[in-house]
Amino acid sequence: xxxxxxxxxxxxxxxxxxxxxxxxxxxxxxxxxxxxxxxxxxxxxxxxxxxxxxxxxxxxxxxxxxxxxxxxxxxxxxxxxxxxxxxxxxxxxxxxxxxxxxxxxxxxxxxxxxxxxxxxxxxxxxxxxxxxxxxxxxxxxxxxxxxxxxxxxxxxxxxxxxxxxxxxxxxxxxxxxxxxxxxxxxxxxxxxxxxxxxxxxxxxxxxxxxxxxxxxxxxxxxxxxxxxxxxxxxxxxxxxxxxxxxxxxxxxxxxxxxxxxxxxxxxxxxxxxxxxxxxxxxxxxxxxxxxxxxxxxxxxxxxxxxxxxxxxxxxxxxxxxxxxxxxxxxxxxxxxxxxxxxxxxxxxxxxxxxxxxxxxxxxxxxxxxxxxxxxxxxxxxxxxxxxxxxxxxxxxxxxxxxxxxxxxxxxxxxxxxxxxxxxxxxxxxxxxxxxxxxxxxxxxxxxxxxxxxxxxxxxxxxxxxxxxxxxxxxxxxxxxxxxxxxxxxxxxxxxxxxxxxxxxxxxxxxxxxxxxxxxxxxxxxxxxxxxxxxxxxxxxxxxxxxxxxxxxxxxxxxxxxxxxxxxxxxxxxxxxxxxxxxxxxxxxxxxxxxxxxxxxxxxxxxxxxxxxxxxxxxxxxxxxxxxxxxxxxxxxxxxxxxxxxxxxxxxxxxxxxxxxxxxxxxxxxxxxxxxxxxxxxxxxxxxxxxxxxxxxxxxxxxxxxxxxxxxxxxxxxxxxxxxxxxxxxxxxxxxxx
Amino acid sequence: xxxxxxxxxxxxxxxxxxxxxxxxxxxxxxxxxxxxxxxxxxxxxxxxxxxxxxxxxxxxxxxxxxxxxxxxxxxxxxxxxxxxxxxxxxxxxxxxxxxxxxxxxxxxxxxxxxxxxxxxxxxxxxxxxxxxxxxxxxxxxxxxxxxx
Amino acid sequence: xxxxxxxxxxxxxxxxxxxxxxxxxxxxxxxxxxxxxxxxxxxxxxxxxxxxxxxxxxxxxxxxxxxxxxxxxxxxxxxxxxxxxxxxxxxxxxxxxxxxxxxxxxx
Numbered sequence: 008x009x010x011x012x013x014x015x016x017x018x019x020x021x022x023x024x025x026x027x028x029x030x031x032x033x034x035x036x037x038x039x040x041x042x043x044x045x046x047x048x049x050x051x052x053x054x055x056x057x058x059x060x061x062x063x064x065x066x067x068x069x070x071x072x073x074x075x076x077x078x079x080x081x082x083x084x085x086x087x088x089x090x091x092x093x094x095x096x097x098x099x100x101x102x103x104x105x106x107x108x109x110x111x112x113x114x115x116x117x118x119x120x121x122x123x124x125x126x127x128x129x130x131x132x133x134x135x136x137x138x139x140x141x142x143x144x145x146x147x148x149x150x151x152x153x154x155x156x157x158x159x160x161x162x163x164x165x166x167x168x169x170x171x172x173x174x175x176x177x178x179x180x181x182x183x184x185x186x187x188x189x190x191x192x193x194x195x196x197x198x199x200x201x202x203x204x205x206x207x208x209x210x211x212x213x214x215x216x217x218x219x220x221x222x223x224x225x226x227x228x229x230x231x232x233x234x235x236x237x238x239x240x241x242x243x244x245x246x247x248x249x250x251x252x253x254x255x256x257x258x259x260x261x262x263x264x265x266x267x268x269x270x271x272x273x274x275x276x277x278x279x280x281x282x283x284x285x286x287x288x289x290x291x292x293x294x295x296x297x298x299x300x301x302x303x304x305x306x307x308x309x310x311x312x313x314x315x316x317x318x319x320x321x322x323x324x325x326x327x328x329x330x331x332x333x334x335x336x337x338x339x340x341x342x343x344x345x346x347x348x349x350x351x352x353x354x355x356x357x358x359x360x361x362x363x364x365x366x367x368x369x370x371x372x373x374x375x376x377x378x379x380x381x382x383x384x385x386x387x388x389x390x391x392x393x394x395x396x397x398x399x400x401x402x403x404x405x406x407x408x409x410x411x412x413x414x415x416x417x418x419x420x421x422x423x424x425x426x427x428x429x430x431x432x433x434x435x436x437x438x439x440x441x442x443x444x445x446x447x448x449x450x451x452x453x454x455x456x457x458x459x460x461x462x463x464x465x466x467x468x469x470x471x472x473x474x475x476x477x478x479x480x481x482x483x484x485x486x487x488x489x490x491x492x493x494x495x496x497x498x499x500x501x502x503x504x505x506x507x508x509x510x511x512x513x514x515x516x517x518x519x520x521x522x523x524x525x526x527x528x529x530x531x532x533x534x535x536x537x538x539x540x541x542x543x544x545x546x547x548x549x550x551x552x553x554x555x556x557x558x559x560x561x562x563x564x565x566x567x568x569x570x571x572x573x574x575x576x577x578x579x580x581x582x583x584x585x586x587x588x589x590x591x592x593x594x595x596x597x598x599x600x601x602x603x604x605x606x607x608x609x610x611x612x613x614x615x616x617x618x619x620x621x622x623x624x625x626x627x628x629x630x631x632x633x634x635x636x637x638x639x640x641x642x643x644x645x646x647x648x649x650x651x652x653x654x655x656x657x658x659x660x661x662x663x664x665x666x667x668x669x670x671x672x673x674x675x676x677x678x679x680x681x682x683x684x685x686x687x688x689x690x691x692x693x694x695x696x697x698x699x700x701x702x703x704x705x706x707x708x709x710x711x712x713x714x715x716x717x718x719x720x721x722x723x724x725x726x727x728x729x730x731x732x733x734x735x736x737x738x739x740x741x742x743x744x
Numbered sequence: 745x746x747x748x749x750x751x752x753x754x755x756x757x758x759x760x761x762x763x764x765x766x767x768x769x770x771x772x773x774x775x776x777x778x779x780x781x782x783x784x785x786x787x788x789x790x791x792x793x794x795x796x797x798x799x800x801x802x803x804x805x806x807x808x809x810x811x812x813x814x815x816x817x818x819x820x821x822x823x824x825x826x827x828x829x830x831x832x833x834x835x836x837x838x839x840x841x842x843x844x845x846x847x848x849x850x851x852x853x854x855x856x857x858x859x860x861x862x863x864x865x866x867x868x869x870x871x872x873x874x875x876x877x878x879x880x881x882x883x884x885x886x887x888x889x890x891x892x
Numbered sequence: 893x894x895x896x897x898x899x900x901x902x903x904x905x906x907x908x909x910x911x912x913x914x915x916x917x918x919x920x921x922x923x924x925x926x927x928x929x930x931x932x933x934x935x936x937x938x939x940x941x942x943x944x945x946x947x948x949x950x951x952x953x954x955x956x957x958x959x960x961x962x963x964x965x966x967x968x969x970x971x972x973x974x975x976x977x978x979x980x981x982x983x984x985x986x987x988x989x990x991x992x993x994x995x996x997x998x999x
Contacts, residue, residue, distance in 0.1 A: 116798055126884065318928065328930030387799050388884030395801035420885050422801075484926065489885075490803075491924040492833050492858040497932060528930035805960045816970075829958060833924065837958025845950030845970050848909055852966035856922070856958050 053110045053118075059192035061150055063121040064094055064143030067188035071171050072104040075144075078115070078136070079127040080384050081221060082414035083653070084707045085646040086132035088219045092642055093137050096212045097144030097205060100184060101170040107220055112390040113405040126385035128419040128537065130610035130705025133642055137703055142199045149197045154190035155182055207640060207700055216645030221410065232412045233382030236369040238439040242271055244431050245291040246442060247300065248280040248452055251308050251671035252532050255279055257301040264294040273298065276430050284431065288443055307532040308671040315458060315531050315668060316354070322481030322527035323352065323462040329479070329527035330498045333508050336521035341475030345466025349560045351553055352462050354733040355545040356665035357455035359675075360538055361683060364412025365449040368428035371439040372397055377404045377429060382411040384419035392422040396429040415657070416537035420489060421454050450681060451673035454536025455666055457483035457502075461549035466521075471561030473572060475521035478506070478550065484528045485542075488535050502526050504542035505607050505712065506550070511702075513543060513609045516579030517554075517572040533668065539657055543609035543712035551605035551716035552723070552730055559728050565604050565720065566592055578637055578699065579606055582615040585635035585697045590617035600630065603720025605713040612638040612704030616717035618690070622725040626744040627736070629659070629688065629718055634710050635695040639702035648694040651710045655692050658714025659684035663743055665735045688743045771861060772830045778866060778874075781826060787866055787874035792825075794865040794877040802885040803857040810865045812849040812875070816842070822849050823868045831861035857883050894918060894989030898979065902971065902995050909968040910995055912943065912951075914979060918989075922957035936984045938963060945995075946975035971995050 053076075058068030066074040075094045081087040091107055115122050123139065148168065155173045156163040159180055167174050171184040207213070224230035249256060259281050261273035269290040276282050281300060285291035322329065342348060368381040370393070377397040383389045389406035397404065406425075411418060428442040444452070459482025466475040484499045505513045506524045515524075538544070558568035566587050573580045583606045587593075596602060599621045606615035619631040634651050641647055660683040667674045675681040715734075722741070723730040731739050778787055796808040814822045821844075827837040837855050849867070857863070860882045867875045894916060901911040916938065923935025935957065943951040950969050969977065974996040982988045 112799070120798075120882070322930070385884055387882060388801070391797075391799040391801040391882075391884045394797070394799070395805075401797055401799055422885065487926040490858065491926060492856075492922060494924065494926075495833075528926060530926060530928045530930065532928075827958070832958050834956055834958060837956060839954040840967070841952040841954075843949045843951065845945050845948055846968070848968045850966075850968050852964070854960040854964050856960050 053108070053114045056108065059188040061147040061188065061191050062143055062196055063118065064140060065098060065147035066108070067100075067147075067151070067184045067191070069185045069188070070104075071101065071183045071185035072106065073098065073100040073171070073184065074106055074108045076122060077107050077109050078122040078125045079132045080125070080386065080408055080411060080414065082127065082382075082384060082411035082418070084132070084650060085219055085643065086127065087221060088217065089133050089642045089646060090136060090140055091220070092212050092217065093133070093140050094144035096210055097141045098148050099168045099171065102212055102217060104171065105220075109408070111405055111407060112387040113402070115387070116390075116401065125387050126419065127414070128384050128416055130612075130707040130709065132707070134611060134703040134705055138204075141204050145202055145204055146197050146199070147191075149202060150191040150194045151184055151187045153194055154187040158182075158187070158190065213640070213642050214644065216643050219646065231409055232364050233369075233380060233409045234364050234367045234412065234443065236380040236409070236441060238369065238371065238380075241369065241439040241441050242284050242286060242435065243288040243291045244282045244284045244428070244440050244442040245288065245295045246276060246280055246282040246427055246444065247295055247448060249302050249304065250451065250673075251302070251304040252534055253307045254302055254304040254671075256281055257303050259301065260299040264298050267294050270294050272434070274431055274434055276427050280427065282427070282431050282442070284435065284440065288441070292445060304671060310532055310671045311669055312356075312667045316460075318529050318531070319354070319458065319460040319481045322529040323460060323479060325527055328529075329525055331523050331525045332498070332500055332503050332506065333515075333522055333524040335519070335523075336475070338475045338477045338521045338523040341521035342464055342466035342477060345474055346469050347467040347560055348464065349467070349553075349557050350462070350464045351556055351730070351732055352460060353549045353552060354460045355458065355548055355661075356667065356734060357458045357533060357535075358538060358661045358664055359450050359453040359455055359666045359681060360413070360415045360417035361450060361660065361664075361678075361681065362411075362413030362415060362417055365446055366417070366424040366444040367442060368424045369439055369441040370425075370428035370432035371437070372429060372432040373437050375399070375403055377432075378407070379405075379425055379428060380407045380409065381425055381428070382414075382418060383408055383422065383425070384411065384414045384416075385422075388420070388422050389425045392425040393429050396426045397433060415539040416541070417454060419537065421536055446678075447676040450666070450676050453666070454534045456538035456544060456661070457485055457535040457542075458531065458533070459483065459502075459545050461545075463549065463553040465553070465557045467557065467561050471563055473519055473557060473561075476519045477523045479525040479527060480546070480549065481527040481529050482545070483530050483533070483535055485535050485537065487528060487530055499526060499528055502528070502542050503546070505546040505609055512611055514576070514579075516576040516606060516608060516613075517569075518575045519572065532671065533673075539654070540609065540708045540711040543607055543708070544658075544661060544715070547605060547607040547712035548716050548719065548734070551607065551713070552719050552732070555603065555720045555723060556730055569604070569606065573606075578613045579608060581699070582606060582613045582635040582637050582697060585695045586615035586617045586633050589635065589693060589695050590619070590631070590633040592617060601721050601724035603717045603722065603724055605716035605720060607712045607716075609709045609712055610705030610707075611702065612636055612706065612709035614710045614713050616710070616713035618714075618717035618721040620718060620721040620725055622722065625740050625742060627722055627725075627741055628744055629690040629721075631693070632690045632714065632717065633693045633695065634713065635697055636706075636710050637697045637699055638704040638706050638709065639698055640700055641696050641698040644696050647696050647706050650706050651694040652692050654708070654711035655714050656684040656689065658711045659688060659718070659743065661734070662715050662718060663735050663737065684743075770831070772835065774830070774864075777828055777830050777835055777864065778876075781866060782874045785874060787876035789876055791869070791875040792865050792867045792877040794863065794879045796863055796879045796881055798880070798882060800857055800881050800883045803859065803883040805854050806857050806881065806883075807852065807854050808863065809850070809852045810877075811851070812867045814849060814869060816846055816848065818844065819870070821846075821870050823870055825849060825851070826864075826866040827853075827855065828864040828866060829855075829857060829861055830864065832856070832858045857881055859883050894981075894987060896989060896991045898991040898993055900977065900993045900995055902997060906972045906997055910971040910977075911966060912969055912977065912979075913964075913966045914991065915962060915964050916981065916989060917962055918983065920955075920957060920959055920961045920963060924957070938981050938983045938989075941965065941979065941981040943967075943969065944978045944980075945969055945971065946973075971997065973997065
């Protein structure tokens with residue numbers, strides 16, 4: 008059981024036999040575990056799988072097994088298991104008899120969105136749903152107890168339930184959920200205002216780490232991702248969109264490839280893309296490679312990384328199109344009068360999502376029905392996209408959402424591959440068309456993490472205290488690209504994520520007497536979008552790497568320097584100390600090893616990291632990474648540790664990779680030129696989960712932003728204080744080994 | 745959920761105890777949305793029918809149809825019809841006025857919706873009474889943004 | 893010169909209504925978009941559209957940035973006799989457009 012101060016330490020590395028046996032035992036029985044994905048359904052009825060639907064969230068079957076309905080998408084982050092735990096905790100069923108069922112957006116709509124939001128992103132899955140799904144579990148429990156109460160004619164208050172067995176002490180009677188289900192399903196749902204949820208100190212399942220319900224299928228290969236969709240009569244499509252963003256497709260010469268074996272057609276998909284349809288993906292892709300295509304690249308063809316850098320640089324000192332989100336004291340005077348001034352410009356490139364499962368979608372369109380099978384973070388968005396593109400009424404459309412081979416924000420707000428597949432399928436009514444993007448297409452047609460630079464100026468007094476800090480980000484705005492109307496008064500605060508004054512979501516953890524934080528919007532023609540962690544990534548690099556520079560200039564230890572500024576932010580301090588303690592910050596390191604530290608807040612959670620590196624020539628080896636996070640409540644600690652470990656890999660991608668621009672187009676199109684973290688590069692990761700139980704913070708994204716700055720700070724220490732300011736590492740001739 | 749958090753939730757504000765002001769567009773209450781038009785009066789449901797899809801793709805091009813039951817005579821007609829959004833940066837999306845040559849009020853158009861919201865069709869009949877219909881629309885492509 | 897497409901579905905009898913369908917090519921620039929240098933793109937939307945039948949006003953629309961690009965409008969007009977339907981509109985930049993059609997009723 009967890010207490011308010013207990014820290015959970017979970018190490019990665021090879022699972023010892025003991026750990027394996029222990030965690031298997033938690034899952035136990037395990038025979039009924041599984042998933043129920045909707046097959047192509049003719050009706051909008053969600054199957055009750057042979058049981059009784061107590062309420063929208065819970066089905067109980069005669070054998071006492073419980074089916075829990077899950078609304079969000081599983082993209083490896085473990086939300087399915089976590090959400091099931093939330094329901095099961097209140098339901099008081101036998102966890103070993105739980106299986107999960109997902110449903111389609113059409114079924115959600117048909118029931119007036121009883122399962123609410125299906126969109127998965129922003130580290131929201133648990134924290135946004137927890138209350139109403141727990142209420143769903145509690146309501147179902149209450150109805151089952153009421154059924155027992157009615158059957159035995161005893162007050163509900165005299166009943167006890169544990170693991171789905173209901174008992175009445177006075178009479179000695181017992182029964183089980185399976186026997187009560189049919190009656191319970193007929194009862195009216197209790198008003199959520201009439202009951203309360205369990206006190207976290209009474210949790211039996213939440214805070215434990217039951218095995219994920221999808222691990223076995225992933226390991227034994229039986230799992231089916233979107234890209235594994237196979238339908239009778241299916242044809243394959245390979246697509247190419249204009250390599251220069253904003254350019255147009257002029258023409259193509261189908262005659263050059265139409266005689267090749269298996270080629271069915273060459274189609275114009277929209278203003279900017281052409282696709283080849285064939286009886287195998289290989290044939291479609293190979294033909295597309297040699298298809299003569301004429302593009303009108305347009306004005307953006309003259310853009311390059313250099314032209315973009317020039318624009319960003321201008322923004323760093325411009326008086327135009329810039330706003331201050333924080334302006335405390337008088338930063339100009341403070342820095343002017345400072346004993347020591349430190350100034351730096353940092354830069355972070357575009358990076359690509361690089362999901363292991365490239366973008367794909369299978370679509371089947373007829374005159375009166377359109378369906379897609381697609382890995383998506385938002386099945387309702389896929390459904391809406393299909394309806395929009397085919398012009399069919401939404402009730403005639405459906406989207407099936409298998410588990411994703413990576414989402415990271417690429418598959419949420421952008422359903423471009425769904426539109427494309429539906430547009431192609433419209434030209435082949437009745438035939439399922441499986442559209443797959445090649446890696447090259449995927450990597451060069453991403454919605455990239457926005458590029459940016461940051462100018463930071465700090466002033467220190469005689470005692471080496473920070474008296475003034477001026478920070479200005481000059482970079483591309485995601486909102487300006489996807490939803491400019493969401494920018495209030497021309498001030499895009501979202502790009503300053505992690506620097507906000509207000510508590511709760513992504514608050515700046517430092518108190519500086521004179522502080523100005525500014526954002527200058529400088530856009531590009533490159534499409535941008537949310538990349539796991541979104542703006543906390545580059546913002547943590549800018550600030551936390553600079554803090555080390557300032558600490559060094561002050562002659563102070565980086566941890567001590569931060570601690571002196573963080574006293575008003577106890578939760579930020581808490582994780583900083585937790586990471587420092589676990590890493591043994593104050594104890595000496597073996598020769599040749601150096602440490603770096605970073606802390607930041609995002610998605611409602613607090614995170615800090617300490618990295619240990621060594622350097623040999625230009626080769627950096629990251630030996631160890633300690634990450635501490637406070638996400639409020641820890642539903643499944645092992646899963647949180649897994650998310651932390653995954654975020655380390657993703658964070659290390661962004662240290663060494665970039666998506667650069669030449670002639671208006673993306674240069675890096677595959678993993679040979681876009682290096683991502685490899686197994687041999689991975690450090691030993693130690694996760695410290697330090698929940699304080701007084702809020703619900705996110706888990707999917709918060710920890711990623713401290714990975715890069717902690718490693719970069721360690722690298723700077725290893726180089727005698729020489730920082731890395733312009734990412735990726737290769738700009739300084741460095742590489743991870 | 746206590747009242748304050750419920751209110752914050754309804755306003756689409758953040759996840760913690762602290763409110764994050766003006767980070768993103770917030771939903772306006774019905775009273776505040778209609779006040780500039782109906783003043784101290786209220787609008788009643790009826791006569792107006794607003795048809796719009798429950799799910800909208802990206803919010804840039806959302807078709808809608810609105811009709812108002814009225815004989816459209818000189819004595820009994822619809823003076824004006826307004827389309828309002830409780831979330832767009834400019835709440836008034838379109839307004840329509842009808843002359844004596846107008847027949848049945850049946851209008852189709854396409855609107856921009858800046859995120860999931862409630863769309864209002866507000867009509868005033870010649871007797872000065874305001875009539876209302878509303879529809880909730882989920883704009884799905886905005887959904888992966890950090891905010892809802 | 894604003895391009896548009898006007899479609900009239902005339903009433904079959906004088907007592908029935910005529911459906912007017914108009915599609916105008918216009919960006920309906922919201923004023924919320926940004927240029928690369930961070931400046932806002934100037935707002936320019938069609939703000940007013942009027943319809944006259946036989947010289948008498950029958951319908952007026954006030955539009956804003958909440959209306960989609962390439963604005964589409966379908967509405968009903970009473971046409972007791974044949975006559976000319978004239979639609980006129982103007983945008984924030986002062987550009988005007990118009991479309992007209994002769995509505996003839998059978999008989």
